[in-house]
Amino acid sequence: MSGHESTYKPASGFTRWLDDRLPIVRLAHDSFVDFPTPKNLNYWYTFGGILAVCLAIQIITGVVLAMHYTPTVDEGFASVERIMRDVPYGWLLRYVHANGASFFFLAVYIHMFRGLYYGSYKAPREVLWLLGCIIFFLMIATAFLGYMLPWGQMSYHGANVITGLIGALPIIGEPIQTWLMGGPSIGNATLQRFFSLHYLLPFMIAGVVILHIWALHVPGNNNPTGVEVKEVKKDTVPFHPYYTVKDGFAIVVFLIVFAIFVFYMPTVLGHADNYIEANPLVTPAHIVPEWYLLPFYAILRAITFDIGPIDAKLLGVIAMFASIAVLFMVPWLDTSKVKSMRYRPVAKQFFFGFVACSLLLGWCGAVNPDDPVIPLGEDKLLVSYTDANGFVATAEFDAYEEAVAEVESLPADSGASISVQKAPAFRFVHLAQILTVYYFAYFLVILPLLGLREKPKNEPESIHKSVLGGHKSSDAALAPAE
Amino acid sequence: MSILRIIAAGATAAALAGSAFAAGGGAHPHGPAEGFPFESPLGKFEKDSVQRGYQVYKEVCASCHGMKLLSYRNLGEKGGPFYDPEYPNANDNPLVKALAAENEILDPVPNEFGEYDFRPARPSDPFRSPYANDAMAATANGGAIPPDLSVITKARHGGANYLYSLMTGYPSQEAISYETSPEGEFLTVIDPSLVRSSGIYAEGAGGHGDVGRLIQPLGQYYNPYMPGDTTAQYEGDPRHPPKGGFLAMPPQLTDGRVTYLDGTEATVSQMAYDVAQFLAWAGEPKQQNRKSLGLATIAYLVFFALLLWFSYKRIWRKVEH
Ligand code: HEM
Numbered sequence: 001m002s003g004h005e006s007t008y009k010p011a012s013g014f015t016r017w018l019d020d021r022l023p024i025v026r027l028a029h030d031s032f033v034d035f036p037t038p039k040n041l042n043y044w045y046t047f048g049g050i051l052a053v054c055l056a057i058q059i060i061t062g063v064v065l066a067m068h069y070t071p072t073v074d075e076g077f078a079s080v081e082r083i084m085r086d087v088p089y090g091w092l093l094r095y096v097h098a099n100g101a102s103f104f105f106l107a108v109y110i111h112m113f114r115g116l117y118y119g120s121y122k123a124p125r126e127v128l129w130l131l132g133c134i135i136f137f138l139m140i141a142t143a144f145l146g147y148m149l150p151w152g153q154m155s156y157h158g159a160n161v162i163t164g165l166i167g168a169l170p171i172i173g174e175p176i177q178t179w180l181m182g183g184p185s186i187g188n189a190t191l192q193r194f195f196s197l198h199y200l201l202p203f204m205i206a207g208v209v210i211l212h213i214w215a216l217h218v219p220g221n222n223n224p225t226g227v228e229v230k231e232v233k234k235d236t237v238p239f240h241p242y243y244t245v246k247d248g249f250a251i252v253v254f255l256i257v258f259a260i261f262v263f264y265m266p267t268v269l270g271h272a273d274n275y276i277e278a279n280p281l282v283t284p285a286h287i288v289p290e291w292y293l294l295p296f297y298a299i300l301r302a303i304t305f306d307i308g309p310i311d312a313k314l315l316g317v318i319a320m321f322a323s324i325a326v327l328f329m330v331p332w333l334d335t336s337k338v339k340s341m342r343y344r345p346v347a348k349q350f351f352f353g354f355v356a357c358s359l360l361l362g363w364c365g366a367v368n369p370d371d372p373v374i375p376l377g378e379d380k381l382l383v384s385y386t387d388a389n390g391f392v393a394t395a396e397f398d399a400y401e402e403a404v405a406e407v408e409s410l411p412a413d414s415g416a417s418i419s420v421q422k423a424p425a426f427r428f429v430h431l432a433q434i435l436t437v438y439y440f441a442y443f444l445v446i447l448p449l450l451g452l453r454e455k456p457k458n459e460p461e462s463i464h465k466s467v468l469g470g471h472k473s474s475d476a477a478l479a480p481a482e
Numbered sequence: 483m484s485i486l487r488i489i490a491a492g493a494t495a496a497a498l499a500g501s502a503f504a505a506g507g508g509a510h511p512h513g514p515a516e517g518f519p520f521e522s523p524l525g526k527f528e529k530d531s532v533q534r535g536y537q538v539y540k541e542v543c544a545s546c547h548g549m550k551l552l553s554y555r556n557l558g559e560k561g562g563p564f565y566d567p568e569y570p571n572a573n574d575n576p577l578v579k580a581l582a583a584e585n586e587i588l589d590p591v592p593n594e595f596g597e598y599d600f601r602p603a604r605p606s607d608p609f610r611s612p613y614a615n616d617a618m619a620a621t622a623n624g625g626a627i628p629p630d631l632s633v634i635t636k637a638r639h640g641g642a643n644y645l646y647s648l649m650t651g652y653p654s655q656e657a658i659s660y661e662t663s664p665e666g667e668f669l670t671v672i673d674p675s676l677v678r679s680s681g682i683y684a685e686g687a688g689g690h691g692d693v694g695r696l697i698q699p700l701g702q703y704y705n706p707y708m709p710g711d712t713t714a715q716y717e718g719d720p721r722h723p724p725k726g727g728f729l730a731m732p733p734q735l736t737d738g739r740v741t742y743l744d745g746t747e748a749t750v751s752q753m754a755y756d757v758a759q760f761l762a763w764a765g766e767p768k769q770q771n772r773k774s775l776g777l778a779t780i781a782y783l784v785f786f787a788l789l790l791w792f793s794y795k796r797i798w799r800k801v802e803h
Contacts, residue, residue, distance in 0.1 A: 241797050
């Protein structure tokens with residue numbers, strides 16, 4: 001917390017000299033050593049540190065990859081494979097970088113859900129939350145740009161879909177699309193600028209991360225009770241060694257899971273089509289983004305209807321961007337005075353509903369929207385033919401033999417043919433539509449109204465009171481039983 | 483507990499990603515009955531089989547498929563099928579030199595008169611491409627371009643198992659008959675019920691009297707494992723067309739198609755097994771390094787995690803939290 005006094009004492013002549021001129025060691029000491037941190041933070045709070053590690057991993061592996069990578073349409077695919085084959089430990093760099101992006105998103109999603117659950121976006125942490133949202137948005141952009149670089153089929157056709165969406169925006173859409181692609185279509189110019197921007201954005205992320213930590217250290221950490229620190233002595237412990245060791249443990253466990261993927265299933269999170277070199281003339285059967293963007297893709301595809309003059313495509317794009325934009329407004333949408341959902345029994349149910357909704361949206365994004373979730377009846381066979389009066393007639397059958405018998409019983413000149421009459425079904429597109437409504441309703445209706453009506457449970461008086469009385473397992477903080 | 487949840491979340495992510503692959507119209511690929519030795523977390527390539535697989539590639543597939551990401555030297559590098567510890571630099575390995583020299587390539591460097599000569603390949607040369615360009619490849623194969631096989635096991639769902647299934651999955655002669663249509667067209671007809679591959683019908687279909695006939699288009703070959711859609715070519719219940727699709731590659735492997743140098747009997751499944759294993763190696767020559775380094779890394783991380791756990795317990799022992 002910025003309010004507390006600095007305890008840094010320069011030990012040597014040099015550090016004293018430096019401290020008078022640039023108190024950078026003092027800054028680090030006050031931020032990461034002596035920083036008073038609530039003593040009740042659980043493991044969900046370790047994801048901030050994990051994310052910092054993820055960013056470092058991406059930047060380090062990325063810079064080395066960039067030394068060997070060639071951003072041209074003729075060489076891009078082969079140069080990534082050359083990294084895998086001929087660069088010493090190039091396969092490791094590449095697999096760490098590609099899976100690192102996935103784990104970065106896994107961590108950021110957990111981190112964001114954590115924030116939503118414990119009300120970490122509420123006063124005085126609104127700016128902290130906004131900066132986090134900016135980081136998330138930049139991450140999406142960076143991953144999208146990076147996915148283009150291996151120049152596989154999904155790289156190319158995915159980028160084609162997304163730039164096409166931007167082109168759907170009125171007035172500004174087309175100029176932005178042309179500027180992004182560096183020409184009328186995706187080609188070498190696109191790949192070069194995607195590479196350049198993919199190199200740039202992570203450093204912008206790093207800049208915003210610094211602001212994010214600054215904005216964290218002014219009000220200090222939130223905590224699972226949502227009750228602010230009252231007495232520094234009783235409620236907090238210094239960051240080091242208490243949280244360095246706890247975060248350190250969590251980071252290493254996270255790295256173990258990460259290593260299992262990198263070393264034993266490095267390609268399961270990717271898509272096989274991206275090992276086929278990009279070919280504009282052959283479109284893959286299913287174009288899907290990487291798993292971490294699937295929920296947004298599902299929202300995009302859920303809009304299949306026009307509203308007035310706005311057509312479905314544009315509406316889908318608006319809904320997709322809105323689903324990210326709405327995150328920026330959360331601090332002002334939630335009207336509850338109570339931060340932590342531990343003490344908001346009703347809101348908690350809606351929150352878990354929201355988590356399930358997000359996961360299910362991801363599922364909808366992965367599958368063909370026309371596939372049935374629940375079939376309502378069986379597909380039927382339809383025999384259509386021209387009857388004696390020259391009208392088109394149809395007859396419906398369940399069994400193939402009966403349909404064939406019908407065709408055979410008809411005169412040869414009736415042009416009889418058998419086709420499939422698809423049974424009605426509750427399809428993935430319908431599921432995605434319901435989930436999209438819930439997604440937006442959670443932020444725009446439930447959070448604002450519930451905060452005014454819900455009767456919260458009693459919050460503890462202070463952090464240290466909440467942890468007294470037995471070792472209350474803070475690890476189980478998210479268990480619904482609490 | 484929360485760690486378990488984190489892992490569960492990771493698993494969810496994997497499941498979500500996995501479901502993205504569930505699409506496609508081919509029968510689920512089956513590997514060889516005993517599986518591939520390199521599939522398990524610590525499994526290794528079977529060197530003899532990869533060597534035989536190279537022979538199959540060289541004698542059968544190479545006339546249509548290139549492998550442009552590989553060079554002959556790769557065959558003799560550590561982990562490669564012809565690695566010899568006496569020659570750490572594969573370019574010096576006489577066996578690799580001989581294998582390379584079996585291939586005539588167009589020298590990329592002009593001679594003293596400025597002309598390009600054919601010459602035997604050297605270990606440093608990339609694998610010989612069968613066609614000078616895509617147009618030539620398409621012309622020679624009825625319009626279809628034989629894909630480069632360098633990373634084919636990573637570019638198809640099912641990897642080596644898919645390759646094995648594809649190579650062994652073509653219908654046998656008993657399932658194929660020929661007839662002439664009323665319009666006088668020559669037809670190749672396949673009876674899907676005689677295709678020796680389980681699971682080519684969607685669940686609940688097949689064996690219920692709705693087995694129809696597949697009419698094979700000219701220059702195309704039915705394979706139950708090829709992703710595709712057979713509806714248009716199917717005479718039968720259109721709700722349950724057999725799985726699989728048509729491709730422009732005729733069946734390649736017949737018993738005795740190659741004579742193995744090591745005397746192994748060249749059955750279709752043996753050749754498919756070997757070539758699939760060779761292609762799996764070629765798709766990721768560093769796979770064995772990856773697995774062994776993984777073991778060391780994870781062992782180290784687990785040890786480190788334990789240390790941190792006990793430090794954590796110790797540091798926090800006096801703090802109620
Ligand atoms: C926020 C951090 C970053 C994220 C989320 C990210 C994400 C990605 C992704 C998803 C890919 C495609 C991986 C694949 O499928 O092969 C990729 C590739 C690449 N990235 Fe990054 N990246 C980040 C930072 C960087 C940085 C800082 C650099 C360079 C300075 C970099 C350089 C590259 C290069 C050269 C490739 C192409 C090689 C390859 O495909 O593996 N990345 N990145």
